[in-house]
Amino acid sequence: GGGKGGGMSGMERDRLRVAVLDEAHIVCATLSFAGSGVFYRLNRKFDVVVVDEAAQCVEPSVLVPLVMGCRQAYFVGDPVQLPATVISTRAVEHGYDCSMFKRLQQAGYPVKVLNTQxxxxxxxxxxxxxxxxxxxxxxxxxxxxxPPPPWHAAAIFGPIAFIDIPGREDVPKNGASLINRAEAKLVLCLFRQMTLRHPRLLTSPSVGIISPYKAQVNYLREKIDKALGDETARMVDINTIDGFQGREKDVCIFSCVRGQRRDTEDKDGKKKKKSKGIGFVADERRINVGITRAKTSLIVVGNAQALMVDEHWSNLIRSALERGRLFRPKAPYEQWIASAAMGEVEPVQPTAEEIQVLERAKMKRLAREKAKERKAARAAAAAAAAEEA
Structure with a gap:
């Protein structure tokens, strides 16, 4: 063999790679690698292309494997989960984050739905x-x-629970992300009490803690490692929504972070107005990914008042209330969760103001569903008219 020490030269490796690919019936590659020079040196083309997670990639990247003689293309993905990561806001404004999957779907192309979960x-x-x-x-x-897992004996531990905590969001020093210390404290107490009562959750990484914000993820990792030790910390997976895409855990605790923001001052010393929005936490695709990672228990920790400015979060909170699965903890949290684990804490009843907010969200949802039905009816009528013509 050529090269130093008898190793294989780069040219020889390329020839071997081409020979292997030429004989393969199925070739797996990333979208970007499908455009590498080695594919253009093959003696054949690819009739069929299957793109997995097709709703999570931009259109130009999907075009790369389609130029290899493709006659049939299959796009597999979920357009109501995370889209492609596009950093430029201007590009997003011009639709660059729209996948080919989504564009074909919006154009009326038939989509086969695999609806059994x-x-x-x-x-x-x-x-x-x-x-x-x-x-x-x-x-x-x-x-x-x-069969239900043993931790379902306590309503606070699932299968679904929303814990309403009026925490404040903060921007850490030298950072642009957000943290919520009160939520982090409650999440730590939840994890500690749950694993203390059900040690089997620590025999493997069965628990996931999810947050939309990287700063909160780092803060939670630091607090859990410090409070419970490195060995226990390794048994819990703490990551962002993006980091959990395509993954699952037996138990997931979701820290929403958004809440009341502390007063800040501008350069003239005047207090800035607090933002009423909740940022990308309101993105329905992120909500969907965040709350669908759990297999047996989903525990959402958040500030209900802050989150109810968004229609989807209002609907989730209303769903938790209707099912008797909304709780409001009292300090000290460790003691409150211990009492809740023994069935000594009752779910809360909504206030008059909350009922009004939730009813408005319900009316918006009904109006949206009716608009969707009218749009579908118009599309069906247009298709029928086109066939007759």
């Missing part, structure tokens, strides 16, 4: 099914017949 407990899938999938999700036999 085999991950989530039926009580967890109930809300995303109605909110994001028009009620079309079907629970597979394996999740319907699966």
């Amino acid at each position: 085999y991950r989530m407990h039926p009580e967890i899938s109930r809300f995303p099914s109605s909110e994001f999938y028009d009620g079309r999700l079907i629970d597979g036999d394996s999740v319907v017949r699966s």
